[in-house]
Amino acid sequence: MEETDFSLPKTPTDELVLRVGEIEDIALCSRLDASYETDYVWQMHFQETEHTAQSNFTRVRLPRSMPVRYPHSPRELMQLLQQVSYLLVAEKNDEPVGFVCGHIEPWRTTLTIEAFIVVPNLRRQGIGKKLWNGVAALAQQNNCPRLSVALQTKNDPAISFVRKRGAVLCGYDDHYFPNGDIALLFSVSL
Numbered sequence: 001m002e003e004t005d006f007s008l009p010k011t012p013t014d015e016l017v018l019r020v021g022e023i024e025d026i027a028l029c030s031r032l033d034a035s036y037e038t039d040y041v042w043q044m045h046f047q048e049t050e051h052t053a054q055s056n057f058t059r060v061r062l063p064r065s066m067p068v069r070y071p072h073s074p075r076e077l078m079q080l081l082q083q084v085s086y087l088l089v090a091e092k093n094d095e096p097v098g099f100v101c102g103h104i105e106p107w108r109t110t111l112t113i114e115a116f117i118v119v120p121n122l123r124r125q126g127i128g129k130k131l132w133n134g135v136a137a138l139a140q141q142n143n144c145p146r147l148s149v150a151l152q153t154k155n156d157p158a159i160s161f162v163r164k165r166g167a168v169l170c171g172y173d174d175h176y177f178p179n180g181d182i183a184l185l186f187s188v189s190l
Contacts, residue, residue, distance in 0.1 A: 021087030034070035071177035
């Protein structure tokens, strides 16, 4: 993990602590459960003619909730965590319960989120929001006025989360993830 100049405001003495990750956090974070359930998927429709190409994504309700595994294995996630330029860790009682990591790309003035995980039993309790706010502060401290993130078309919970924070769909990448899933690319100006 590269060194990044970043400091977080002091956290009050509540249970949740947001801090800059350390080398020792890599193994712990790579083993966090990142699976999720979804009731919707974003289905791609592609049409091409001689003079045009058009892609559309439609949010489609599934007949029943579908469990989804995270697109990176723990080993792949550990390799990713060893290469990122930033890692913010959320912990409760000295145990990691979530993290966000990625790269700062000053030439594009963009902070890219490579992984954003909160353990399933603690979701919808404000941990993701604190991690998002932490990564937004990191972006601003590093003169990056944009955040970008790639999400699976099946990760409707995360897509809803980033859209509520102003992120807009700006493209897609076919076979982006190691498991072959399409990535929807989102970007937000801070």
